[in-house]
Amino acid sequence: MASLTGAMSDRDRRSDGPAAGGLEALVSTARRLGREGAPLTAVRSLARVNQPDGFDCPGCAWPEPRRTSRFEFCENGAKAVAFEATGKRADPEFFASHRVAELRAQSDHWLEGRGRLTHPMRYDRETDRYRPVGWDEAFSRIAALLDDLGDPNEAIFYTSGRTSNEAAFLYQLLGRRLGTNNFPDCSNMCHESSGVGLSESIGVGKGTVTLEDFERADAIFVIGQNPGTNHPRMLTELQAARRRGAKIVSLNPLRERALVAFAYPKRPWEMLPGGATPISTHYLQVLVGGDLAALTGIAKSVLAAEDAAAGAVLDRRFLEDHTTGFEEYEACVRATPWETIERESGLSRGQLEEVGRVYVEAESVIACWAMGLTQHRHAVATIQQIANLLFLRGNVGRPGAGACPVRGHSNVQGDRTVGITEKPSSDFLERLGAEFGFEPPLRPGLDTVGAIEAMAAGRARLFFAMGGNFVAATPDTDHTARALERCELTVHVSTKLNRSHTVVGRDALILPCLGRTEADVQEAGLQKVTVEDSMSVVHASCGRNAPASPGLVSEPAIVAGIGRATRRTRAIPWDDLVGDYARIRDRIARVLPDLFADFNARIEQPGGFYLGNAARDRAWNTTTGRARFVTASVPELGLPEGQLRLMTMRSHDQFNTTIYELDDRYRGIRGTRRVVFLNAADLERRGLRDGDLLDVQSHHGDGRDRVVTGFRAVAYDIPEGCAAGYFPELNPLVAVSSYADKSRTPVSKFIPVTVRASRGDAAS
Numbered sequence: 001m002a003s004l005t006g007a008m009s010d011r012d013r014r015s016d017g018p019a020a021g022g023l024e025a026l027v028s029t030a031r032r033l034g035r036e037g038a039p040l041t042a043v044r045s046l047a048r049v050n051q052p053d054g055f056d057c058p059g060c061a062w063p064e065p066r067r068t069s070r071f072e073f074c075e076n077g078a079k080a081v082a083f084e085a086t087g088k089r090a091d092p093e094f095f096a097s098h099r100v101a102e103l104r105a106q107s108d109h110w111l112e113g114r115g116r117l118t119h120p121m122r123y124d125r126e127t128d129r130y131r132p133v134g135w136d137e138a139f140s141r142i143a144a145l146l147d148d149l150g151d152p153n154e155a156i157f158y159t160s161g162r163t164s165n166e167a168a169f170l171y172q173l174l175g176r177r178l179g180t181n182n183f184p185d186c187s188n189m190c191h192e193s194s195g196v197g198l199s200e201s202i203g204v205g206k207g208t209v210t211l212e213d214f215e216r217a218d219a220i221f222v223i224g225q226n227p228g229t230n231h232p233r234m235l236t237e238l239q240a241a242r243r244r245g246a247k248i249v250s251l252n253p254l255r256e257r258a259l260v261a262f263a264y265p266k267r268p269w270e271m272l273p274g275g276a277t278p279i280s281t282h283y284l285q286v287l288v289g290g291d292l293a294a295l296t297g298i299a300k301s302v303l304a305a306e307d308a309a310a311g312a313v314l315d316r317r318f319l320e321d322h323t324t325g326f327e328e329y330e331a332c333v334r335a336t337p338w339e340t341i342e343r344e345s346g347l348s349r350g351q352l353e354e355v356g357r358v359y360v361e362a363e364s365v366i367a368c369w370a371m372g373l374t375q376h377r378h379a380v381a382t383i384q385q386i387a388n389l390l391f392l393r394g395n396v397g398r399p400g401a402g403a404c405p406v407r408g409h410s411n412v413q414g415d416r417t418v419g420i421t422e423k424p425s426s427d428f429l430e431r432l433g434a435e436f437g438f439e440p441p442l443r444p445g446l447d448t449v450g451a452i453e454a455m456a457a458g459r460a461r462l463f464f465a466m467g468g469n470f471v472a473a474t475p476d477t478d479h480t481a482r483a484l485e486r487c488e489l490t491v492h493v494s495t496k497l498n499r500s501h502t503v504v505g506r507d508a509l510i511l512p513c514l515g516r517t518e519a520d521v522q523e524a525g526l527q528k529v530t531v532e533d534s535m536s537v538v539h540a541s542c543g544r545n546a547p548a549s550p551g552l553v554s555e556p557a558i559v560a561g562i563g564r565a566t567r568r569t570r571a572i573p574w575d576d577l578v579g580d581y582a583r584i585r586d587r588i589a590r591v592l593p594d595l596f597a598d599f600n601a602r603i604e605q606p607g608g609f610y611l612g613n614a615a616r617d618r619a620w621n622t623t624t625g626r627a628r629f630v631t632a633s634v635p636e637l638g639l640p641e642g643q644l645r646l647m648t649m650r651s652h653d654q655f656n657t658t659i660y661e662l663d664d665r666y667r668g669i670r671g672t673r674r675v676v677f678l679n680a681a682d683l684e685r686r687g688l689r690d691g692d693l694l695d696v697q698s699h700h701g702d703g704r705d706r707v708v709t710g711f712r713a714v715a716y717d718i719p720e721g722c723a724a725g726y727f728p729e730l731n732p733l734v735a736v737s738s739y740a741d742k743s744r745t746p747v748s749k750f751i752p753v754t755v756r757a758s759r760g761d762a763a764s
């Protein structure tokens with residue numbers, strides 16, 4: 001357990017077991033490559049991940065160091081590459097021998113484990129099987145529906161964040177030429193709360209730091225994020241920071257192993273006794289949902305420090321020259337009693353005051369966060385408390401300091417930049433329309449929650465997914481599946497078989513595409529694409545592996561194929577654009593000249609180019625023209641007696657809904673994902689024991705029954721009243737009506753549940 005003050009003693013570190021990373025990580029990668037039957041070329045291709053002339057890692061959005069050619073090794077990036085390069089195939093023979101009903105009964109792990117898709121497939125209701133279809137026939141089928149729509153808003157175009165800038169730009173062009181802004185994306189479920197919160201506070205929805213800032217920060221906060229699993233390359237930065245004496249403060253209900261200590265896997269000798277670097281200097285096991293309270297407590301102690309040494313703590317100059325709303329915020333923080341803060345955060349005043357001291361003593365502070373903050377009802381307000389805290393000492397817009405929402409998918413940020421959003425700015429629409437000679441629709445489109453509601457109400461005829469796994473990733477799995485089935489046509493552009501393919505509309509297509517690692521040859525030769533990382537650096541990515549099947553088509557070419565076949569969109573010069581992606585980039589540069597002027601030239605720079613960030617330059621594009629303190633009081637989150645706050649998270653062996661293995665090494669779980677982590681006292685109170693099988697029921701007060709059965713109880717170091725388990729297995733418990741204020745991000749980290757001894761099936 002952490003000591004009372006939150007500072008970590010040596011004893012704490014030992015009790016967490018060996019450090020994350022190290023030799024274990026290398027062994028796990030080698031095993032994975034072997035098991036996938038990946039060809040040697042694929043293994044060799046690992047050496048081209050994140051290299052100047054190679055491909056962008058299809059894993060997370062953490063940036064690559066810009067000025068080095070050092071091989072950025074990451075166990076989980078290697079898994080993502082190996083999984084794409086698998087030797088296994090889900091080909092027409094496979095589909096011929098499995099009814100869709102059978103596929104639906106399989107686990108997500110099994111479905112993705114069938115390997116790469118090879119042919120376009122169309123659902124045949126009579127035999128309940130997918131059968132091969134030609135590309136032209138598939139495009140005509142989609143075009144026929146698009147041309148028949150009474151209202152273009154009957155079409156929904158979903159995007160997952162692996163799609164390149166070039167593909168995403170063409171895709172939004174297709175939809176907008178048709179007349180709709182229905183572009184829900186995975187971001188709606190991910191960092192939407194960060195985008196909405198930061199836009200209001202600092203005038204830009206992206207992070208303000210670059211990788212170089214990590215070398216200069218004196219304190220780094222890691223809030224609601226598990227980088228050891230989800231952004232392993234970030235640990236290199238944290239490790240270096242810790243070694244040069246920076247303070248690292250983690251706020252997390254769980255003691256995530258890699259946030260406790262870490263060994264760089266390229267240097268396994270660091271696993272020798274004493275070799276691993278401790279990461280966190282302070283570890284606060286906040287209650288699930290308690291961050292707004294905790295951040296208020298930290299701010300309260302900063303204000304107290306200012307009272308004790310007037311003029312020495314707050315950056316008065318920054319507050320006066322650059323902010324609005326400070327007085328109201330200050331009054332609110334001062335008026336919030338410690339008693340409320342302690343109860344709602346689950347942390348002691350002493351712990352929060354100590355972290356307040358760390359904040360005050362650091363010249364430059366970076367705050368990082370991810371899904372532990374964004375997927376809550378009060379997510380936007382909580383993220384704005386981070387901004388407020390940073391403002392107090394002018395920790396935005398100077399070296400070594402700033403806000404760092406750490407993005408998920410490798411190009412989720414870029415997709416937004418080039419137009420994947422249901423709420424495009426009028427400026428963007430105007431320029432797009434001028435460039436391509438049409439009038440884009442002004443009415444905002446559907447986000448993810450809105451898309452599910454529209455389909456459920458029978459208001460959508462086409463659901464089209466550019467990547468992703470909509471049914472498994474969204475809330476209310478069963479309800480969402482029924483909603484999807486109401487569509488006339490569902491289309492999935494995918495690399496692997498997944499649950500969404502098993503939930504079919506009246507008609508359904510699977511369109512298999514090239515992956516990021518594969519050579520994409522168009523009329524003008526081998527093509528590159530571009531992506532934007534979490535720190536707004538755009539760079540090229542060029543796959544060179546032989547495609548998994550000759551039948552695969554690239555994502556841009558799929559969009560062009562549909563665009564060409566559809567009467568309503570035929571006026572766009574699709575063939576010209578897709579023949580050479582440099583021409584797509586020229587168009588992006590013309591539509592977004594402030595960001596992408598000289599796009600094609602600038603991607604030749606090694607490491608790519610930085611898009612810039614106005615807030616980093618202390619230019620505030622907010623409603624007040626200044627950085628805005630947005631005040632929020634601490635919400636009372638107490639649940640009725642007996643209910644627990646359940647959060648859903650990722651294991652070490654998955655990428656979102658893609659399950660690599662059934663293990664979660666750092667948390668000590670082997671061979672199953674159907675587990676619920678609970679505090680021993682909560683188990684005891686219910687007469688349950690570690691290892692018991694449980695049924696979990698969620699409570700949303702809407703009269704709908706949401707239960708999952710046969711989950712194994714795991715006694716774990718988690719605050720009392722909190723519980724944890726894995727996404728996507730627990731998604732049936734999230735209500736589609738339960739989403740964050742302002743951002744409409746589904747609340748998948750605070751599900752009110754009760755648990756009881758299982759009456760259902762055994763765990764698998």
Ligand SMILES: Nc1nc2c(c(=O)[nH]1)N[C@H]1C(S)=C(S)[C@@H](COP(=O)(O)OP(=O)(O)OC[C@H]3O[C@@H](n4cnc5c(=O)[nH]c(N)nc54)[C@H](O)[C@@H]3O)O[C@H]1N2
Binds near residue numbers: 231651652
């Ligand atoms: N290998 C791998 N890499 C990935 C992904 C993957 O699945 N696998 N997914 C990618 C994507 S799309 C994303 S968005 C990111 C996700 O990256 P993360 O945000 O790290 O993902 P989660 O597993 O959801 O972890 C959430 C963390 O927040 C903590 N947490 C939960 N509730 C709370 C809370 O109320 N307060 C606080 N302070 N902490 C809380 C959990 O204990 C956990 O440590 O990773 C990206 N990278």
Ligand SMILES: Nc1nc2c(c(=O)[nH]1)N[C@H]1C(S)=C(S)[C@@H](COP(=O)(O)OP(=O)(O)OC[C@H]3O[C@@H](n4cnc5c(=O)[nH]c(N)nc54)[C@H](O)[C@@H]3O)O[C@H]1N2
Binds near residue numbers: 467657
């Ligand atoms: N309960 C709960 N739900 C959550 C979350 C949570 O923490 N808890 N996290 C949310 C978050 S942060 C996110 S980002 C979403 C993720 O939601 P999605 O992005 O929709 O889901 P993924 O699992 O990333 O998508 C995996 C599928 O993408 C396809 N794919 C892989 N590579 C490519 C490619 O290069 N091109 C194409 N076209 N397809 C490809 C494969 O077929 C694979 O099956 O889930 C959200 N849902």
Ligand SMILES: [Mo]
Binds near residue numbers: 191
């Ligand atoms: Mo995400």
